[in-house]
Amino acid sequence: MEPASRLDYNHKLSLREFPYIVRWRDDRCKRCGRCTAVCPVKAIESTVKVQRLVHSEGPAPTPSAARKVIQVVEQVTDMERYCTGCGSCTLVCPNEAIEPEFNFQHKFYHYKNKGGEPFKRGGRRNDPSVSTLDKLKFTRISMLTDPALDAGRHEFRVRTLLGRILPPEELPLKTVGGKLTVDKESRGFIPPVREIYPIMIGSMSVGALSPPMWEGLAMGVAYLNEVEGLPVVMCSGEGGMPPRLLRSKYLKYFIIQIASGYFGWDEIIHALPHMVEDPAAIEIKYGQGAKPGDGGLLMAQKVLKLIASIRGVPQFIDLASPPTHQTKYSIEEAVAKMIQSMSMAWGFRVPVYPKISGTKTARAVLNNLARNPYAAALSIDGEDGGTGAAYNVSMDKMGHPIASNIRDCYLDLVRQGKQNELPLIAAGGVGKKGNLAANAAALIMLGASAVSIGKYIMQAAADCFGDEYNRCNLCNTGRCPRGITTQDPKLYRRLDSDRVAERVVETFKAADVELRKIFAPMGRSTELPIGMSDGLGIEDKAMADRLEISYVC
Amino acid sequence: MCRLAAITSDKYFSPMENILALETMKEGHDGSGLGLTLKDLGGDFEGLKKYPIMSGISSNDGRKTLDAYMKRNGFKLKREWKPRIKPVKSITQRENYFARVYDYPDSFKGKSPREKEDLLMNTRLALRKIGEPDGSIFIFSFYPDVITLKEVGDPLQLAEFFGLDKDGIRAKVVLAQGRQNTNYAIYLYACHPFFIQGFCTMTNGENTAFVPIREFLTGRGFPGYMGYNSDSEVFTHILHYTSRQLGFPLHYYKDVITPLKAADIEQREDRQALRLMKQSLRPLCIDGPNVVIGFTPDGTCFMVHDSKKLRPGVVAGVKGKYALMSEECGADKAVPARDKSKDIFPMKYDMVIVSPHAKEVTVWNQLQG
Incomplete structure (x- = not known):
């Protein structure tokens, strides 16, 4: 024994x-x-x-x-x-x-x-089931009575607008000699509007991402704009931007984010007089789909010299962005003031919009922004969004799915006749199963003007290991084995920024072809089919009813 | 795909001309409806041009409801025209077809034309609301100097049914559509041409952007933007919205439904305005395939296509009489004696505008502005 x-x-x-x-x-x-x-x-x-x-x-x-x-x-x-x-x-x-x-x-x-x-990690919600976005099908196919368009031959304009759009009734136009002209005497405010590609790269900061990753994304975006003619924009995330980029002509391809920690804004404000281009937009982050109600945290081990200088902080200290934005206390005053201040910093030439996490209360936020003529858009980040660091409980259990959230908001705008005035940006789980274009098109048809991706581009462009089986998800530790979310040179030298840029370009070019392959058979090519909900169907009656689209089986 | 036959002339002519033109295009319509809108009326109506005419169909009960409603609201019936119905086997006859000429209520006599137009439209909508649930009243138009006839059936048989071949009804502008039903139910309110406050259009092809356009229009808060039993009704409402509500000159209709791409806008003199328009009216962009034929309150007629010209269309004729047809055989029937080499086949950037009384035709090119 x-x-x-x-x-x-x-x-x-x-x-x-x-x-x-x-x-x-x-x-x-x-x-x-x-x-x-x-x-x-x-x-x-x-x-x-x-x-x-x-x-x-x-x-x-x-x-x-x-x-x-x-x-x-x-x-x-x-x-x-x-x-x-x-x-x-x-x-x-x-x-x-x-x-x-x-x-x-x-x-x-x-x-x-x-x-x-409690367990903390990076990544996105560990739910490998098929998301609502992936259940949506495009069921209105043009056949014979209305010939489908040719994705390869017809001219396609896959573009969207970012910025507050005036209702037609308020356009300062007058007719002179049978032609319309802008009435200079009206002195009404014409908000800035950008024409951009409807898939944008969402906010991931310098700091959360390694230098070659961020640089690779930025180079890819610049190439897409300058060479491929695809006006893709990318959000800086909270953490500022490399000083040289702030002063370069490429700034116009970037959305600068300001969040509760204001990291990097000292540098940005100082760069303002030297800017040769305006940024694409300013995003005020109030929430994140992956961790609603939670702030950001850049672990001390990731705060190396470059990051510390960009963010204007000492090295090797934890950088916490508080969960509560100091301007969050009142949407009518503080948030409005924040939007105004940001607009004013760039002479009202740059669209300024807030980003919130998906929530049942999104419509309340939306309705308030709809009344604020300076609010340029609303970005809503659903529960399947990713993050660099959060408590597992926040990621897995908190938040709202993006599909019904964006649909509710869009239909609310429709009821007010303002669906073209305040663009909705949808994010959170776009491309979760790799179907980037299909997910983007579905969200657009539910009412989004644009979609934002984060995790997807890390996977597609830099081979991020993360998945919905809690694979890897080490972004918070600074030990990313792919060199994507680390500041350790030993790790990030595994990542080639040129290769990342190349993959970004390939990914967007492929998505562009796929979007045409979706829109062409539906007979749409000239304008993005925002809110074209009759094109969508789903094999789930409850979901069909909830989204006000057709049930198909 | 529906077939469209519009004729504009400086002389009064019978709508039979349109019907016969439609007959030559018979392969393209299936008898699921005929719509006729007559503007600038002659014959018995020539002396009644300032009075609004209500066109529609009612049951006997509906007629009583209608009479009571109109009386209650102060409209005075001046004259009633009824088609001389000749029963035709394939057409189900309804009880009353009518075009009634009213005088405005006293309280509206001194009001502005816009106020009068709103009164007429609201009256039409109110009657539609009352009569639609039980099918007792259908009102297609209520406007001075305009008559609309609609019924389900083959156009030629319907002409016989309505006695148009014998009746002396005449007009200077007539729009006729032979319907080929596709996705939407066979229903009187789904039948073209659609009319709102002096603006009238008919279309063929399907409107793939129908839902976003409908949602945009209904969000304008204008009571007339309703119905939408056909996806083509939005074309009429877009015309009304841009011309009457926003006050844009007619050719901007083309810029609204088929906006130019940014680089082409830069070539236009009115680029600043176009840029703003394109943004603000983005949901009204159509993607075709469509040809739209219509008229405006002053009697101008036009033809316009989707941005890829996925449907045919021809404007042909002589000074004083022009045909705007979806097929050339229709033009041959309507205006046979013409120089065919001068026929206009508008391309994707073109908008053909025929001035009132068919005086002249201009092709407005969107690229050149």
Whole structure:
């Protein structure tokens, strides 16, 4: 009988409790050590074991047992070093000897609260089910009675407007000699409006992203505008912008974000007199779909010299953006004042709009903004949006799906006849399953003027490992194995900014073709089919009723 | 796809001319409806030009309701025209077809034309609201010097049914549409031409941008922007909205429904205005395939296409008489004696405008402004 002490493993967790179990093959492993070196969380380690081998030689069995010490790669059973399933080990392994496997039975969330600290991570909501956006189909196909357009031949204008648009009744126009002209004497305010591509890159800051990632996105966006003629814009996120970019002609492709921490704004304000172009817009962030009601946090380990200088803070300190914006207290006064101040800083030449997280109360916000002639748009970020760092509970359980939120808001505007005046920007889970153009088109037909992407572009352009099975999701730790969300040069040198830029361009060009492939058979090409809800159908009666679209089966 | 036949002339002519033109295009309509709108009326109506004419259909009960309503609101019946119905086998006869000439209520006699127009439209809408649920009253137009006839059936048979071949009814502008029903129900209010406050259009093809346009129009807060039993009704309302409500010259209708791309706008003299218009009227952009034929209150007729010209259309004729047709055979029937080399086939940037009394035709090019 074994002594009791050798059977008592109650102090240890079994690998079954872990979200990913590392499958390691002894016969394939050549013990090079690359996997253990690359693992961002040290979930595997090289160790030795005693192995008993039975050996027999000759025509008759003559078994003899020998014990020898062998070197193995073993997964640790420490929750603080759980395997995130990123698969970096598989990538570096020369012999396909190691691979993490998702464990559906895991009890990870039961244990990941050591020291009373709830689980924090990056990424997006861990819900691998098919989202509403992916359930939407385009069912109004032009056939015979109204010939479909040719996506390859006809001229397509896949563009949208960002900025407050005057109602036609208020246009300062007069007729002179049979032609319309702008009445200079009317002195009415004509708000700035940008014509942009309807898919934009959402707010991800310098700091949250590594230098090559942010630079790659920025280069890709500039190329799309300057060479490909696709006016894609990108939001800076909260954390300022590289000073040289602020003073460059490329600033017009960027939306500068201001959030509760005001990080980077000292530099931006100082750069104002030297700006040769106006930014595309100013986004005031009041909320984020991934973590509604939560502020931002850039961990101290990510605040290196460059980040500290851009943000105007000391190095290596935690940078918390408070959950509550100081101008959040009253939408009628404080928020309006914020919009006014930002507008004033650029001489009312730049659209200024707020971004909120998806919420049941979005319509209240919207209706208020509809009454504010300086509010240029409303960006709503749904629950499937991503983030660099948040509590798991905020990401998984807080927030509102974007589809019904955007639809409600659009229909509210329709009831007021203002659907063309205040553009709605939808975000949160666009391209979650890789269907970027289809998700974007669906949101547009539900009423969005534009959509914003974040996580998708990280996956498509920089091979982010993250998925809805909690894979990787290490953005908050600064140990991103792909070099996307880290400030550690050892990690980010894995990422080539030129390659990121190339992928951004490829992604948008492909999405553009796909959008035409959606719009052409529906007979739309000249204007974006915003609110063309008769084109949508869904195989779910309740969802069809809720979204006021047709139920198809 | 519906077939369209419009004729404008400096002399009064019978709407039979339009019907016969439609007959030559018979392959393109299926008898799911005929709509006729006559403007600048002759014959018995020539001396009644300043009085509004209510055109419609009612049951006997509906007629009583209508009479009571009009009396209650101070309208005085001056004259009533009824088509001399000749029963035709394939056409289900309704009880009363009428065009009634009214005098304005006393309280409106000194009012401005716009106020009078609003009164007439609101009266039409009120009667539609009363009569539509049980089908007892259909009112198609209520406006001075305009008569509208609509019924389900084959155009030629309907002409016989209404006795148009024998009746002396004449006009200087007649729009006729032979309907080919597609996505929407066969219904009298879905039948073109559509009319609102002096503006009238008929269309063929489907309007793929119908829902956003409808939502934009209904959001304008103008009571007349309703109905939409056909996706083509929005074309009439866009014309009314841009011309009457916003006061834009007629050719800007083209710039609203098929806006130019940014680079082309820059070439236009009125680029500043166009840029603003394109933004503010973005939801009114159509994507075709459509040809729109219509008239405005002063009797100007026009033809315009979607931005890719996915539908045919021709304007042909001689000074004093022009035909605006969806097919050339219709023009051949309506104005056979003409120089065919001068026929105008408007292209995607063109808007053909025929001045009142068919005096002259101009082709306005959107690129050149």
